[in-house]
Every structure is written in C-alpha cells, then in structure tokens.
Amino acid sequence: MKHWIAFWNILTKDFRTYYLKPPNISWGLIFPLAWTGMFFIRSGRGMESISSILPGVTALSILFGTTSLLAVTVTFEKKNRSFERLLLAPIPLELLMLAKTSGAILFGVVNAFVPVLMAAFLVDLGHVNWLVFIPAVVLISVASTFLGLFIAVAVSEVFEAQTFSNFFRFPMIFLCGLFFPISALPVFLKPLAYALPLTYGADMLHGAIHGGNIMSVPLNLAILAAFCAGLFMVSLRNIRRRWIA
Amino acid sequence: MKTENDIAIKVQGLAKRFGDVQAVTAVDFEVNTGELFGFLGPNGAGKTTTINMLTGLARPDAGTIHIGGIDCTRRPRAAQHLIGVVPDESNLYPELSGFDNLGFCAALYGMGKAERQARAKELLEAFDLTKAAGRRFGGYSKGMKRRLTIAAGIIHRPRILFLDEPTTGIDVASARQLRQLIGDLHKNGTTIFLTTHYIEEAERLCDRIAFIMSGRIVRIDTVANLVQPIREKHVMQITFANGVNDLSDRLAEEFPGLNFTSPEPGLIQVEADAPIRVGPLVRFLEDRGAEVAEARRIRPSLEDVFVRITGVGADVMRKEKEKSGGNQ
Ligand SMILES: Nc1ncnc2c1ncn2[C@@H]1O[C@H](COP(=O)(O)OP(=O)(O)OP(=O)(O)O)[C@@H](O)[C@H]1O
Ligand SMILES: [Mg+2]
Numbered sequence: 001m002k003h004w005i006a007f008w009n010i011l012t013k014d015f016r017t018y019y020l021k022p023p024n025i026s027w028g029l030i031f032p033l034a035w036t037g038m039f040f041i042r043s044g045r046g047m048e049s050i051s052s053i054l055p056g057v058t059a060l061s062i063l064f065g066t067t068s069l070l071a072v073t074v075t076f077e078k079k080n081r082s083f084e085r086l087l088l089a090p091i092p093l094e095l096l097m098l099a100k101t102s103g104a105i106l107f108g109v110v111n112a113f114v115p116v117l118m119a120a121f122l123v124d125l126g127h128v129n130w131l132v133f134i135p136a137v138v139l140i141s142v143a144s145t146f147l148g149l150f151i152a153v154a155v156s157e158v159f160e161a162q163t164f165s166n167f168f169r170f171p172m173i174f175l176c177g178l179f180f181p182i183s184a185l186p187v188f189l190k191p192l193a194y195a196l197p198l199t200y201g202a203d204m205l206h207g208a209i210h211g212g213n214i215m216s217v218p219l220n221l222a223i224l225a226a227f228c229a230g231l232f233m234v235s236l237r238n239i240r241r242r243w244i245a
Numbered sequence: 246m247k248t249e250n251d252i253a254i255k256v257q258g259l260a261k262r263f264g265d266v267q268a269v270t271a272v273d274f275e276v277n278t279g280e281l282f283g284f285l286g287p288n289g290a291g292k293t294t295t296i297n298m299l300t301g302l303a304r305p306d307a308g309t310i311h312i313g314g315i316d317c318t319r320r321p322r323a324a325q326h327l328i329g330v331v332p333d334e335s336n337l338y339p340e341l342s343g344f345d346n347l348g349f350c351a352a353l354y355g356m357g358k359a360e361r362q363a364r365a366k367e368l369l370e371a372f373d374l375t376k377a378a379g380r381r382f383g384g385y386s387k388g389m390k391r392r393l394t395i396a397a398g399i400i401h402r403p404r405i406l407f408l409d410e411p412t413t414g415i416d417v418a419s420a421r422q423l424r425q426l427i428g429d430l431h432k433n434g435t436t437i438f439l440t441t442h443y444i445e446e447a448e449r450l451c452d453r454i455a456f457i458m459s460g461r462i463v464r465i466d467t468v469a470n471l472v473q474p475i476r477e478k479h480v481m482q483i484t485f486a487n488g489v490n491d492l493s494d495r496l497a498e499e500f501p502g503l504n505f506t507s508p509e510p511g512l513i514q515v516e517a518d519a520p521i522r523v524g525p526l527v528r529f530l531e532d533r534g535a536e537v538a539e540a541r542r543i544r545p546s547l548e549d550v551f552v553r554i555t556g557v558g559a560d561v562m563r564k565e566k567e568k569s570g571g572n573q
Contacts, residue, residue, distance in 0.1 A: 002355025009352035017340050081336040084302055085397075089353035090326035244304055244321055 006091045010099035014073050019103055035060055036115040039179075040122070050123045055205030056178030057115040059198055062137065063144045063169055065111035069104040070148035071161035078243065079158065087244065093236055101145050108141030125209075132217055133208035139224045140201035146231035147197070153238045177202045182214070197227035249314040253278045253405050253436040254299065259308035261294050268294040270460040272308070276438060281431045283451035284440040285551070291460040292440035293333055296407050299438070300330045313405060326354070329403030333410050333440075335394045339383030343374055343393050346382050347400055354401035368396040371426070388419040395423065405436045412446060424450060448472075448547040458555050471550045479542070481515045483526070486538040492530065499529055514543075 036057045040050055077083040086096055119125060151164045174180070175189060176198040185193060193199050200220040207213030213220070254276040261269040269291040276282040284292050297303035299310060301321035310317045312324035337346045347365035356364065369375045372392040377385065382393065395411060411427065412420040427450060431437055441447050447454050448468055455465040464471070493505045493513070504516045515521055527537050 005355045005357065006353045009349055013338075013341070013349055017338065080339070081332070081334065082338050084332065084336045085350065086353070087302060087322070088300060088325060088328075088330050090322075090355075091353065093322070244302060 003091055003095055006089060007095055007099045010086065010096070011103055014100065014103045018069065018072050019107055031061070031064055033114055033118070035064075036118050040118075050119050051125075051210050053179070054115060054119050054209050055202055056173075058112050058137065058205055059140055059176070059178055059202050060173065061111040061115055062108040062140050063172065063198065066104045066108040066141060066144040067148035067151065067165045067169060068162065069107060070101070070145065070152040071158050071165070073100055073104065074149060074152040075155060075158050075161045079156065083243075093239065097149065097232070097236060097239070101149055104145040104148065105138075105141045108144060109137055112137040112141065127210075129208045132204055135221065136201055136204035136208060139221065139228065140198065140205075142228045143197040143201065143224055143231065146228055146235065149235045150231050150238075153235050153242065172196055172198050175199070177206070177214075197224055197231075200224045200227075251278050252276070252311070253280070253313060254282075254438060255309075255311040256295075256299070257309045259295065259298060259310065260306045261291075261298060261303065262306055268460050269298070269305075272457075272460075272462055274455055274462065274465055276436060278436055279431075279434050280452045281427075281437045281439060281450055283447040283454040284438065284457060285442065285444065285447045285454055286440075286457035287442055289459075290457045292457060293409055294460075295457075296330070296332075296409050296438070296440060300328060300407055301325060327404050329398040329401065329406045331395050331398035331406070331408045331411055333413070335382075335390045337382050337390075337394060337397060339381065341382055342379050343369060343382055343385070343389075344378040346393060347397055350397040351400045356401065364400055368400060372396050373422075388415040391415050392419070392423070395426070399430065399435075403435070405438070406430065408437060408439045410440055410442070412441070412443065420446075444546065444548045444551055454547070456551060456554055464554050468547065472547060475549050475553070477518065479517045479519065479521050481521045481523070482539075482541050482543055483513045483515065483530070483537060484539045484541075485511045485513075485530075486536040492533060492535065495533070496526075496529070500526070 039053045039057050074083070077086075086100075089096070091099075116125070147168060148165065151168070152161050155161045155164055172178075175185070175193045176182075176196050177193065178198070182190060182193045182199065200215070200223045203213045203215055204217060204220045204224075207217065207220075215223075252275050254274075256275070257273050259269055259272040260267075272291075272295060274282075284295065286292055294303065298305045298321075299312065299317075301317065301324070304321055305318070308318075310321075313327040315324040315327070317323050338349070341349065344365055347368060348361045351361040351364055366375075366378075369378045372395070374389060374392060374396070377389060382390065385393065391411065391414075395408070398408075399406060408427065412423050415423070424446065427437065427439070431450070439447070439450065451468055453465065453467050454471060456463045491507065493507055496503070496505045496513070502517055502519065503521065506514045506516075508514055515526070521542075523540050527540060530537055
C-alpha cells in the first residue's frame with residue numbers, strides 16, 4: 001500500500017510538471033498531427049492509401065511522443081539532482097522506474113490515437129481488428145518508452161538524450177517496415193530490421209488495419225514483450241551501475 | 246557491552262576512489278543511537294562522498310556499512326526507510342510549491358494524504374515558511390531553500406538523519422535558528438550525522454566528532470576529550486590603553502611560571518599550565534606606567550585542537566568558509 005502511494009504520486013507529479021505542460025502537449029499532439037497530415041497528403045494515391053500509411057504514422061507518433069519524454073523525466077531530474085530524492089525513498093528500484101515510465105507509456109497510447117482519429121474522418125475504419133490494434137499500440141508504447149529510458153540512463157545531458165534518440169529513431173522509420181515492406185530492403189539490412197522492436201509492432205499494426213502481417217500475432221506480441229523486458233532490465237542495471245556508482 | 250540497537254551506524258574499512266582521486270580511505274567509525282555525530286573537515290575531505298555511501302547514493306569500493314543493524318554493503322538502499330537525508334545542495338523540485346514539495350516527499354514514504362498535509366503544514370510552521378508555502382520553490386531565497394530541504398529530510402520522522410553542511414551559505418540568524426532545530430531533533434532522540442567545516446558549530450552541537458582530512462579520519466573523540474588537553478593550558482590576553490615599551494623581558498623575569506608573547510603591539514598574551522592570577526600581573530604592569538584596558542581569559546576551542554591535529558591553520562578553514570559563501 002505504502003509503495004503504491006509513492007508510485008501514484010511520482011506518476012501524478014510527472015503529469016502535472018511535465019506532461020500537461022503546453023510544450024509537451026503541443027509537441028506530443030501536434031507532431032503526430034503534422035506527420036499524419038503530411039503523409040496522407042503526400043501519398044497522393046487517394047483515400048484508399050490512408051489505411052496503408054496509418055500503421056507507420058501511428059507507430060511514429062508513439063515513438064516520437066514517448067522517447068523524448070524520458071529525457072525530461074529522467075535525464076533532466078538526474079542532472080538537477082531531484083532524482084536523488086527518489087533514490088533515497090524506500091521504494092524498490094523496479095517500482096520507482098515503472099512510476100517514472102508509466103506516464104510516458106500512457107502518453108504514447110494517447111498519441112497513437114491522434115492519427116487514428118484523423119483517419120476515421122477520412123476513411124472507414126470498420127474493418128480494423130481492434131483486438132490486435134490496441135495491444136499492439138500498448139506494447140509499442142511500452143517498448144519505445146523503455147528504449148527512451150535506456151537512452152536517458154546512458155547519457156548525462158538532456159541534449160545528448162535527444163541526439164542519441166534520433167540515432168535510433170530515424171533508422172527505425174526506414175528499417176521497421178512502417179512505410180516500405182521489409183521484403184523491399186536490401187538483403188544485408190534485413191537482419192537489422194529484425195533486431196529492432198518496432199518491426200514487430202509495425203507488423204501487428206499492418207495486420208490489424210489491412211491484413212498482410214508477416215509473423216503471427218502471438219509471435220509478434222511475445223517478441224515485443226521480450227524487448228520490453230530486456231530494455232527495462234538493462235536500464236535498471238545501468239542505473240544501479242552508473243548512478244549508484 | 247553494546248548491542249545492535251545501541252549502534253545506529255557502523256562503518257568499517259570504507260573506501261572510495263574517483264579516477265585518480267582517492268576520496269575516502271579506510272574509514273572506520275560507529276555512531277551510537279541518539280548521538281549527534283560531527284564529521285568535520287575542510288573542502289574536498291570526503292564528507293559528502295562518505296554520506297553518499299551511507300545513504301545508498303554511492304557504492305563503496307571497499308568496506309562494510311551497517312545502518313540500524315541492516316547490512317547495506319551489498320544492498321546500498323536496504324535501510325532507506327530508517328534514514329532522512331539533507332543534501333549539501335537542494336534537490337527539491339523548483340517548479341513545485343513549498344507545500345507540494347513537502348507533500349510529494351511525504352508520499353515517497355507512503356504517508357496518506359491527510360497525514361501528509363498535516364505534517365507539511367506543521368513543518369512549514371516550524372521552519373517559518375508558512376507565508377511562502379504556496380510559492381514556487383525555485384523562487385525561494387537560499388536560506389528558505391535550505392530550510393525547506395531540511396523540512397523535506399525529516400518529513401517522515403526518520404530515526405537517523407544525515408545533514409550535509411546544513412548551515413553553509415546562509416545568514417547568521419538563519420544558521421542560529423537551524424542549529425536550534427538540529428538541537429531539538431537531537432533532544433527528541435534522533436540520531437544525527439552532521440558534516441560541517443564550521444568548528445564552532447561542531448563544538449556547540451556534537452556529542453562526538455570525527456576529523457577527516459584527505460579522505461582519512463585523523464581523530465574521533467568526544468568534544469570534552471578533544472578539548473581537554475588544551476583546556477589544561479591557560480591563556481590570557483592583556484590589552485593596553487596606552488602605548489607601552491616592551492615589558493616582556495621584565496615580565497618573564499618577575500613571573501617565571503608564565504610564558505609571555507606579544508602577538509601585536511598593545512597586546513600581551515600570557516600562557517601557563519596553572520590558572521593565571523590577574524591581580525599581581527596588572528599591579529606589576531600599572532606600576533611601570535602601563536594602563537591596562539582589559540585582561541581576558543581565552544577559552545581554548547576545538548579550532549585549536551583541529552589546528553594541532555591536522556596542521557591546517559584556522560585561517561585556512563576560515564578562507565574555505567568565505568570561498569563557499571558561508572558566514573557564521
Ligand atoms: N563524482 C565525483 N567524481 C570525481 N571526483 C569526485 C566525485 N565526488 C567527489 N569527488 C572528489 O572526491 C574528493 C572528496 O569530495 P567530497 O565531495 O566528498 O568532499 P567534501 O568533504 O564533501 O567537501 P566539501 O566541504 O567541499 O563539500 C574531492 O577531491 C572531490 O573532487
Ligand atoms: Mg560536501
């Protein structure tokens with residue numbers, strides 16, 4: 001019970017001080033809006049193509065919405081030392097880091113529905129398999145958040161976190177089958193695609209929206225979940241080794 | 246025979262290195278339950294590094310740490326529920342109000358909402374911050390920040406409190422008020438580990454003191470024991486109202502048991518191993534045309550002990566204080 005009071009207050013404090021602030025709202029929501037608008041217009045293949053672009057845009061909204069937040073809630077707080085206050089509290093490190101990341105996960109899920117809502121005005125989304133789409137969105141959000149955490153813990157300056165995230169983010173746009181199928185990639189890049197968590201999330205989104213996923217849904221879910229667990233554990237280990245050093 | 250309950254902090258062979266800097270070397274000490282233990286040393290001596298290792302913010306390279314009987318050597322954060330920490334620099338949230346900062350800190354220790362709010366109000370009152378309770382912490386003055394940081398450190402009524410230079414960089418009145426608060430906490434049974442480079446502060450507050458220099462403890466003892474050897478020395482300063490010729494030689498002749506020096510013109514310092522009788526001295530001087538303005542007994546202080554033990558002059562310590570913006 002005591003731990004949950006701490007958990008809840010860490011989460012709500014982050015919401016009040018970071019997530020609900022105008023810059024984050026605008027970056028978090030306008031960015032996906034801009035992406036979506038740009039892709040919908042540029043595709044120039046008429047309304048039918050919207051559903052083929054939607055998985056990629058959804059995944060990007062989540063990716064960009066979550067990864068940058070950790071630079072603030074973790075790297076920035078480490079830098080101004082308020083993170084020490086959290087490390088001094090009698091809470092298991094796992095729970096502490098879940099509290100610091102749940103906000104970003106939630107934010108990512110909300111971000112995912114910005115392009116979905118836009119698309120809903122333009123095309124009929126009646127055929128979408130929401131039972132696959134929603135778990136996919138949640139797991140992509142968890143995986144991107146933990147990727148952000150991994151980066152936030154590996155650096156000591158906020159700007160480094162931003163630079164380092166781009167190092168992951170931009171290649172992922174092209175390699176994860178979001179807009180171009182993985183089968184169209186040069187042979188030597190294919191293994192790289194399968195080493196990135198977003199590939200599995202994108203595959204599920206494609207499957208949910210217009211069919212044609214490469215791997216089965218349970219396999220995708222399992223691999224994505226494994227990525228989440230792995231990234232979280234490595235991040236915790238890095239905190240223990242680098243921050244309680 | 247001390248039981249585990251009598252020892253709040255037990256440290257053996259503690260060591261920590263940062264690159265080429267050996268910040269802490271083979272540090273051993275015990276802090277008894279309810280004791281106010283001073284950790285005294287100049288800048289860079291290793292005080293904060295030691296606190297960080299004791300509070301689970303840093304991992305020692307070697308040595309063992311027990312806090313409240315819990316072995317924290319392998320698990321640095323195992324005793325967090327027992328301790329409160331006031332760091333040397335504030336680590337509260339600049340964008341939250343004073344009241345919200347305290348409420349948040351209380352929540353980290355699992356306190357319920359009503360209890361949090363009551364406790365936050367109580368502490369804001371005690372630290373004279375009620376008027377500023379609703380203002381952003383980032384806009385507080387240095388002294389207000391320090392006071393709120395201390396309030397945050399004790400919000401959960403910790404059994405063991407670590408204070409890292411609590412009075413550095415704040416004005417005389419606030420420092421006095423803080424020392425009063427620290428004294429009160431001590432009276433109420435809280436074990437306190439206090440680092441400082443103000444010798445007077447350590448002397449006034451602490452039960453026992455450890456001197457640390459370049460990462461090594463050079464001496465640990467009670468304040469009484471530390472001052473004792475110097476107490477046995479009696480010192481008096483005599484100031485003259487008029488200019489006098491140097492009387493040192495004639496004084497030494499007349500009073501063979503006493504040792505005379507003249508640290509500055511118009512001032513004679515007398516030292517002896519037995520109490521100094523003022524009457525004969527003054528009569529002797531006035532008979533020779535000197536007008537004695539004042540004869541003052543000088544109380545030996547911990548500062549003298551510190552200088553004797555460490556070889557670091559008091560003036561060096563004072564300069565350190567000024568550099569770090571402190572004043573007493
Ligand atoms: N994170 C760190 N990285 C590198 N060196 C460090 C680090 N922390 C401390 N040091 C070094 O270790 C030594 C001890 O520092 P520490 O902060 O413990 O001193 P201190 O006694 O608290 O001094 P002060 O009175 O200035 O607060 C110093 O030489 C310092 O430069
Ligand atoms: Mg220090």
